[in-house]
Amino acid sequence: MPTRVARRPMEDIDPFANAIAPPQNETPEDREVRMQKERAAKQVSDAIDAELSKEQAYEKKRPKPVKILLLGQSESGKSTTLKNFQLLYEPKAFRAERGSWRAIIQLNVVRSVHIVLDAITRAQNPHDRPPSERSSISSQDSFRIDAELLALKMRLVSLLDVEKLLMKRLSVPGEVEPTERPMTSLSRRHQPKEIAVNSSVAWQGAFRRNGAATSNDGDNMIDWDDPDDPGVVLHSCRDDLKRLWEHPTVQAILDKQCIRLQESAGFFLDSIDAVTSLRYIPTDDHILRARLKTLGVSEHRMRLSDPTGGMSRDFRIFDVGGTRSLRAAWVSYFDDMDAIIFLAPISAFDQVLTEDPTVNRLADSYKLWTTIVASKLLQKTNVILFLNKIDIMHAKLASGIRLADFVDSYGRRPNDFDSASRYLKKQFNAILKQNSPAPRIFYCHLTNAIDTKSTKYVLAGIKDMLMRFHLQESHLIL
Numbered sequence: 458m459p460t461r462v463a464r465r466p467m468e469d470i471d472p473f474a475n476a477i478a479p480p481q482n483e484t485p486e487d488r489e490v491r492m493q494k495e496r497a498a499k500q501v502s503d504a505i506d507a508e509l510s511k512e513q514a515y516e517k518k519r520p521k522p523v524k525i526l527l528l529g530q531s532e533s534g535k536s537t538t539l540k541n542f543q544l545l546y547e548p549k550a551f552r553a554e555r556g557s558w559r560a561i562i563q564l565n566v567v568r569s570v571h572i573v574l575d576a577i578t579r580a581q582n583p584h585d586r587p588p589s590e591r592s593s594i595s596s597q598d599s600f601r602i603d604a605e606l607l608a609l610k611m612r613l614v615s616l617l618d619v620e621k622l623l624m625k626r627l628s629v630p631g632e633v634e635p636t637e638r639p640m641t642s643l644s645r646r647h648q649p650k651e652i653a654v655n656s657s658v659a660w661q662g663a664f665r666r667n668g669a670a671t672s673n674d675g676d677n678m679i680d681w682d683d684p685d686d687p688g689v690v691l692h693s694c695r696d697d698l699k700r701l702w703e704h705p706t707v708q709a710i711l712d713k714q715c716i717r718l719q720e721s722a723g724f725f726l727d728s729i730d731a732v733t734s735l736r737y738i739p740t741d742d743h744i745l746r747a748r749l750k751t752l753g754v755s756e757h758r759m760r761l762s763d764p765t766g767g768m769s770r771d772f773r774i775f776d777v778g779g780t781r782s783l784r785a786a787w788v789s790y791f792d793d794m795d796a797i798i799f800l801a802p803i804s805a806f807d808q809v810l811t812e813d814p815t816v817n818r819l820a821d822s823y824k825l826w827t828t829i830v831a832s833k834l835l836q837k838t839n840v841i842l843f844l845n846k847i848d849i850m851h852a853k854l855a856s857g858i859r860l861a862d863f864v865d866s867y868g869r870r871p872n873d874f875d876s877a878s879r880y881l882k883k884q885f886n887a888i889l890k891q892n893s894p895a896p897r898i899f900y901c902h903l904t905n906a907i908d909t910k911s912t913k914y915v916l917a918g919i920k921d922m923l924m925r926f927h928l929q930e931s932h933l934i935l
Contacts, residue, residue: 723748
């Protein structure tokens with residue numbers, strides 16, 4: 458006859474039962490202490506649950522946040538536009554990061570110097586260029602590098618160590634990705650690597666003085682006694698930096714190699730005296746001009762009041778990457794967006810994409826704009842177009858660069874800014890009318906994102922428009 462196996466008590470096979478079972482040999486006094494602790498823990502747990510329920514009920518009653526998505530190709534001005542939003546509506550938080558942006562501006566300076574030094578090296582050794590570029594070498598490509606320029610180059614090579622130091626500090630908090638950045642027109646050159654930070658990482662902490670709390674006093678956030686402060690080295694090189702940038706041979710070399718540093722975000726060589734001063738703290742304008750490439754999606758929350766001065770509204774602004782490899786992620790943010798601000802850098806009509814040097818940047822903006830306005834997911838979304846970087850566009854056309862040489866359809870129209878901007882505005886409007894799944898208003902602004910005064914009025918108008926739209930949707934105004 459088989460032996461019967463006794464059933465094990467439930468608490469022997471239930472981990473939860475084991476966890477809450479009273480200790481063996483528990484005395485009545487121990488049991489009372491244990492029960493008191495359990496009652497106190499339950500009270501705390503119930504209070505937390507009640508607070509969460511209260512917050513959830515409050516969130517359901519309050520108006521939905523206004524969501525804005527910034528889109529456009531890489532270096533179209535998205536991050537600068539976001540900074541303008543912060544400067545306009547969150548000035549305290551914006552200015553609290555001055556100390557961190559000081560280091561980014563220093564990195565921008567040394568990267569520009571690195572690009573100039575590399576250009577001089579290529580001019581010295583034209584036959585060391587890649588085979589694809591060697592065929593275009595002519596006798597005019599050779600430059601006489603005088604003794605003064607050679608000496609400047611030798612002395613400023615030490616700044617490359619400062620660049621490495623800053624990049625290393627910036628990479629400490631999170632992942633980084635070195636990327637190539639274009640500094641040229643329709644030719645492709647090899648440039649120093651650009652560092653990129655993950656948008657989910659608070660990179661500002663890498664440059665904040667140990668123990669310094671976030672405050673509006675940028676001076677208090679900077680460790681002026683730091684022996685590794687790059688500002689000391691930059692200050693000692695300021696005269697050499699000015700001589701390098703103003704040297705006529707350097708300007709001729711950059712022009713020959715189609716390198717236009719002045720058109721790039723992060724250009725500060727015209728402000729050397731200011732940015733290399735020993736107690737330098739960035740101005741609002743300098744922070745807007747600073748360049749730091751971010752990967753991923755960054756979300757910024759702001760609470761803004763309505764145009765009538767009544768109820769406030771939460772705004773959430775999303776900044777996503779514009780390089781081709783990151784564009785696939787855009788669609789996941791299309792749902793439930795109230796507005797898209799699309800930035801098209803019209804000054805880039807004579808430039809190509811870094812990712813694909815066969816694609817003109819203006820043509821790429823046309824294609825992206827077509828995708829956005831044709832999306833059925835966005836047919837009820839306000840789409841606002843910024844024809845951006847008009848200051849650079851002005852300068853290019855005034856210097857004799859012809860839009861018709863890069864846009865065949867422009868034909869024989871005058872090569873002035875008013876004519877060119879009107880033409881481009883009509884082109885973008887035509888794309889919207891032809892491709893939008895439903896009729897919609899064409900909102901378009903000519904912008905210079907680093908001009909805080911003009912941008913302030915544009916952003917304030919957009920904020921008021923969206924606020925009124927949401928109040929109408931909520932039937933709070935007619």
